[in-house]
Amino acid sequence: MSIAGTSGTEVTEERIYEAIADVLDPELDESLVKLGFIDRIEVSGPDVTISFKLPTYWCAPNFAYLMAADLRRQASRVPGVRSARVILLDHCAEDEVTGGVNRGQTFPEAFPGEATEDEHLEELRRIFLCKGFLMRQDTLLRHLLKSGLDEATIAALRVADMRIDGAANDAIVVANGREYRLERSGRNASLYQQRRVALGLPHAASDPLIIDDQGQPLHTGQLQQFLRRSRSVRMNILFNTSMCKGLFRTRYGGSSVPADDDDL
Amino acid sequence: MYRTANGDEVFVIDAHSHLWDASPANQLNKYGRGWIDCFYAYHKNLSPPEYVWSLEHYEKYSPDDMVHDQFVKGYVDLAILQPTYLTDFYKDGFNTIEQNSVMKKAYPNRYILNGAFDPRDGDAGLDYLRRQKGEWDIKGVKLYTAEWRGTSKGYKLSDPETYRFLEECVKLGITNIHVHKGPTIYPLNRDAFDVADVDDAASIFTDLNFIVEHCGLPRLEDFCWIATQESNVYAGLAVVLPFAHPRPRYFAEVMANLLFWLGPDKILFGSDYALWEPKWLVEKMMAFEIPEDLQAEFNVQMDMETRRKILGLNAARLYNIDVDAAQMSIANDDLSKKAEELRSQPGGSIGSLA
Numbered sequence: 046m047s048i049a050g051t052s053g054t055e056v057t058e059e060r061i062y063e064a065i066a067d068v069l070d071p072e073l074d075e076s077l078v079k080l081g082f083i084d085r086i087e088v089s090g091p092d093v094t095i096s097f098k099l100p101t102y103w104c105a106p107n108f109a110y111l112m113a114a115d116l117r118r119q120a121s122r123v124p125g126v127r128s129a130r131v132i133l134l135d136h137c138a139e140d141e142v143t144g145g146v147n148r149g150q151t152f153p154e155a156f157p158g159e160a161t162e163d164e165h166l167e168e169l170r171r172i173f174l175c176k177g178f179l180m181r182q183d184t185l186l187r188h189l190l191k192s193g194l195d196e197a198t199i200a201a202l203r204v205a206d207m208r209i210d211g212a213a214n215d216a217i218v219v220a221n222g223r224e225y226r227l228e229r230s231g232r233n234a235s236l237y238q239q240r241r242v243a244l245g246l247p248h249a250a251s252d253p254l255i256i257d258d259q260g261q262p263l264h265t266g267q268l269q270q271f272l273r274r275s276r277s278v279r280m281n282i283l284f285n286t287s288m289c290k291g292l293f294r295t296r297y298g299g300s301s302v303p304a305d306d307d308d309l
Numbered sequence: 310m311y312r313t314a315n316g317d318e319v320f321v322i323d324a325h326s327h328l329w330d331a332s333p334a335n336q337l338n339k340y341g342r343g344w345i346d347c348f349y350a351y352h353k354n355l356s357p358p359e360y361v362w363s364l365e366h367y368e369k370y371s372p373d374d375m376v377h378d379q380f381v382k383g384y385v386d387l388a389i390l391q392p393t394y395l396t397d398f399y400k401d402g403f404n405t406i407e408q409n410s411v412m413k414k415a416y417p418n419r420y421i422l423n424g425a426f427d428p429r430d431g432d433a434g435l436d437y438l439r440r441q442k443g444e445w446d447i448k449g450v451k452l453y454t455a456e457w458r459g460t461s462k463g464y465k466l467s468d469p470e471t472y473r474f475l476e477e478c479v480k481l482g483i484t485n486i487h488v489h490k491g492p493t494i495y496p497l498n499r500d501a502f503d504v505a506d507v508d509d510a511a512s513i514f515t516d517l518n519f520i521v522e523h524c525g526l527p528r529l530e531d532f533c534w535i536a537t538q539e540s541n542v543y544a545g546l547a548v549v550l551p552f553a554h555p556r557p558r559y560f561a562e563v564m565a566n567l568l569f570w571l572g573p574d575k576i577l578f579g580s581d582y583a584l585w586e587p588k589w590l591v592e593k594m595m596a597f598e599i600p601e602d603l604q605a606e607f608n609v610q611m612d613m614e615t616r617r618k619i620l621g622l623n624a625a626r627l628y629n630i631d632v633d634a635a636q637m638s639i640a641n642d643d644l645s646k647k648a649e650e651l652r653s654q655p656g657g658s659i660g661s662l663a
Binding site: 072101102103104105106107108137138152153156158159160161162163164166169172274277278280281283284285287288291292294295296 | 559
């Protein structure tokens with residue numbers, strides 16, 4: 046139980062931002078905070094209200110519900126928080142999403158007669174976590190190839206052969222008796238690991254570093270085909286991200302997206 | 310007609326256009342407002358600044374505006390009118406076949422009029438489809454699987470009811486099924502843009518052509534998987550092509566993918582007017598080159614033949630259009646003359662937006 050003024054369990058906007066830092070837009074595999082979708086966080090003693098916005102009035106209610114529920118759950122876990130409320134703004138299903146999530150309802154309860162099975166939207170979440178996993182892996186693979194590792198070496202890499210240098214935002218891979226530094230790839234590599242774990246895929250130190258979405262390792266000769274698919278997924282997510290960011294900016298002020306460097 | 314710097318002429322079919330009325334007077338509720346605002350954001354986000362319209366004009370433009378933007382200014386030779394009903398959001402509908410037919414009546418040689426059906430309309434819907442065929446001899450329909458209808462938020466192409474209607478299309482000779490996936494869909498907990506139902510329908514109705522508008526975005530890679538397996542699945546380029554303006558590299562990646570997975574014969578140009586104006590879109594398509602690294606990786610070309618196919622020949626094939634005959638019938642009409650006049654003015658010529 047907190048009293049305002051005691052720093053131990055005082056609820057602050059900052060702490061809420063930290064707590065929701067990893068809440069994703071499932072389609073874009075990116076944090077809502079980083080995307081700029083969080084409109085405002087209001088802290089009133091132990092009670093928190095988070096308002097968020099989406100790129101269009103029509104963004105699919107199922108994704109909106111996942112995001113809203115995740116925001117509420119993460120904020121609720123912050124020590125000192127008594128209640129966490131989420132408000133979705135400017136959306137075709139804002140009442141149902143806001144009302145349903147804040148009452149702790151499942152998606153079908155919030156949208157009676159309009160949803161079937163997958164009560165907690167876990168299947169939906171899984172599909173998109175998987176896409177995020179493939180996207181991150183694609184970036185990692187290309188970076189490994191660019192660094193000079195060949196297909197056989199890559200296939201032989203274990204989870205333990207990669208570590209993250211957080212300070213430099215690099216990933217470091219040990220192979221062929223030396224270290225390969227993948228510059229500015231640290232965050233991506235870290236997210237790759239996180240998605241892998243979230244999907245329940247094998248991730249012990251001795252497991253292969255590169256696996257498909259079923260947990261199967263890469264076999265020699267498969268790399269090109271693998272890359273073709275993962276590149277498709279990555280390109281689509283980045284395309285969608287660009288579209289959504291642009292629409293969001295157009296909707297809430299600012300002109301259309303300037304052509305800055307692409308991440309592809 | 311697009312004419313290149315060295316005099317080559319490219320026949321252009323705009324395979325996706327609308328004459329809509331989204332004016333406040335026609336909006337039925339907040340969804341009607343939300344709908345056109347969303348369209349406007351797409352328009353504004355992806356159009357070069359000199360092509361951005363005011364919201365008021367965007368809500369309701371005139372037949373004259375449309376004809377000018379497509380045929381005089383826009384290099385378009387023929388255009389397909391694709392209805393979108395949305396009668397739950399708009400009093401008279403957003404753009405029904407009846408509304409669109411005004412354009413067909415005024416310019417019969419320029420427009421192809423498509424119809425629509427909604428499987429939730431049951432027997433009455435089948436009758437309506439037959440009447441559309443009877444009155445306008447339609448060769449294609451546009452389906453909006455995410456359209457709301459009372460308590461329903463959408464349907465699937467693979468629903469048994471939809472199959473009834475697709476069977477009727479086969480009987481009636483309505484061979485081109487343009488599918489538009491949309492925001493919400495039933496059941497709401499599913500991925501709203503899942504394109505798997507297209508796969509199911511296409512593999513059963515092999516006599517029909519399924520043109521998936523905006524390439525199934527945002528499920529582009531899933532769409533490519535399906536389209537590569539089904540010989541009767543096509544990609545409509547609306548929403549993808551405009552990206553050539555703000556994000557040329559992304560656009561290049563998507564095009565390389567489409568050409569790799571689908572090939573040059575299964576991609577159709579469409580402006581989705583008035584979402585975007587055909588003029589700058591056609592210019593982008595003509596100027597577009599695939600970056601070398603993508604050419605190497607995907608082993609695809611963007612040559613003149615490919616441009617011709619995408620810009621007109623693929624749609625001509627699907628709609629059994631004799632291109633020579635069509636060109637002759639419009640060569641000296643009012644609109645062609647105006648287009649030539651515009652072209653001969655300084656700054657009115659080709660290639661202004663490479």
